[in-house]
Amino acid sequence: MHVTTNAPHLLLTIISTILFLTGSALQHQRPDASSCIHSERAALLSFRKGVTFDHTNRLATWHGQDCCRWKGVKCSNETGHVLELRLRNENTNLDFMDACNDENALSGQISSSLLSLEHLEHLDLSGNCVVEYGKNIPSFLGSMKNLRYLNLSFIPSIGEVPPQLGNLSRLQYLDLGFNDINSNKYSLDISWLKNLQLLQYLSMRRVNLSQLELSSNSFYHEIAYSWFWKATSLKYLDLSDHGFFGEFHDALENMSSLQVLDLSFIFQNNLVMKGNYKNLCSLEILDLSFNELQLGLNNFTGTLPNLMGHFTNLIILDLTDNNLIGSIPMELGYLSGLTTLHLGYNHLNGTVPTKIGGLANLISLDLSNNKFDGIITDEHFADQIGGTIPESFCTLKELLDLDLSSNALEGEIPHCFEFKDITFLQLSNNSLSGHFPAFLRKCTYLGFLDLGWNKLFGSLPEWIGEVNKLQFLRLSHNIFSGNIPIEITNLNNLQYLDLSGNDISGSIPPHLSNLTGQELIYGDGLAYYTGIDLSGNSLAGEIPLDITSLDALINLNLSSNNLSGKIPNKIGAMQSLESLDLSKNKFFGEYQ
Structure with missing residues (x-):
């Protein structure tokens, strides 16, 4: 028997069936095409219930069915799952105040309902008062195993950093830093860090590690034997305000991805920069300021020159206020990307290397309060690479801040200075001679000028009135x-x-x-x-x-x-x- 069918009608039926089935599946995942997952919305509302104070109304939009439209919440466009929760306190003064005293901070408690956000990748609660007074960071955060980014900095808390954070094997960014030098936040064992093999940024600023126990042995916290050196994918390492001591040895040898190393304000003990640094080719910022850092053991002829020669990506070098002795190594002149060089308040001596003039990107140079002698000549500020730039021209065109005060410098201030954008110039307490520098006439942004306690002579020029941004003139x-x-x-x-x-x-x-x-x-x-x-x-x-x-x-x-x-x-x-x-x-x- 021959059966005839209506092709257009059959096609329409098939399409309708597919759309119905697809719609049913989507409805099962998301109640509405524009709303988030129902269970995750409930978790967020439970979190909001734990917030007892919200002066800035950051959670004011947290109502309605679509939590993906709430402020600070970001969902997947495909599945509707909550991927990011960004509720950081935007107050930029948290370095100087307790978040629990800041009316801009959220106050309350971190709800364990966040565990229902199983797809969450980014959690930022920094600068808020979301830990009950006298309590610790909740350990359940270590169960949010999909997290890539966790920022709990400037959250007042006491007690041990939860070692459960070591379960966050996908973590790339971890900030537990705090602003209180008397912080009661500590860690007895940071071996959990070795599990975070994807970690690129770590800050444990002012977390007390003075009682650190390693492999059931009690070390006096020698820096070379700390577990964080095993996190070899780290790009940012902030260990400021700690009591490390001893030699680095080869601890840094495998940290080839490291871009920022901050070991500043380590007051308690001495650090000795003996070690293997040849693989730190990615390092951009090295801050060792305000330490009792011993580099004089090599008299700048061994470890330090090799160290400097390998840091070809270095942008900022700050060794301010240490006990450095000896002369500045010539290798500094090869760090062509350097924008900030601060060696002030040490015991450095000898002449200033002429190769510093090759640092064409230098913006801030501080060599103050040392024991330098000799003459600063045009050669210091002429490009030594190629030797084709005339002596009357300075390569440091971008310099904004120059401090060479309190040394034993003599001779005239180089005529090649053409720092048109400089804002701060301090050359006081030397033996510089010559007339009032003519190049200053072009320094229309100069706000601070100190040439006191030198041997400058002649009359003051009438054009001094043209440097009209001056606020301080000595x-x-x-x-x-x-x-x-x-x-x-x-x-x-x-x-x-x-x-x-x-x-x-x-x-x-x-x-x-x-x-x-x-x-x-x-x-x-x-x-x-x-x-x-x-x-x-x-x-x-x-x-x-x-x-x-x-x-x-x-x-x-x-x-x-x-x-x-x-x-x-x-x-x-x-x-x-x-x-x-x-x-x-x-x-x-x-x-x-």
């Missing part, structure tokens, strides 16, 4: 002569002026009322205030009357000059004035 204890150029009063931003201890003559320029700067916080917490010091010169004439209009002036020293006339009546009524010295002049009358 030229004291040189041999400058001539008059104070009236153009100096064009420096409207000037807050500190020190010309003391020179041989400047003439009168104090009028229109000092143009110096209207207020209190200045400059540099790393150093407070420089509004002050004028013209003492120890040969100034004559009267005190300009408008000096009394400088309401922000805190210190005024005009002593040891040849000033005369009557002291302005209002000088005693200046609101902010704390120190006034008019001694050793030829004034008459009284001031009010």
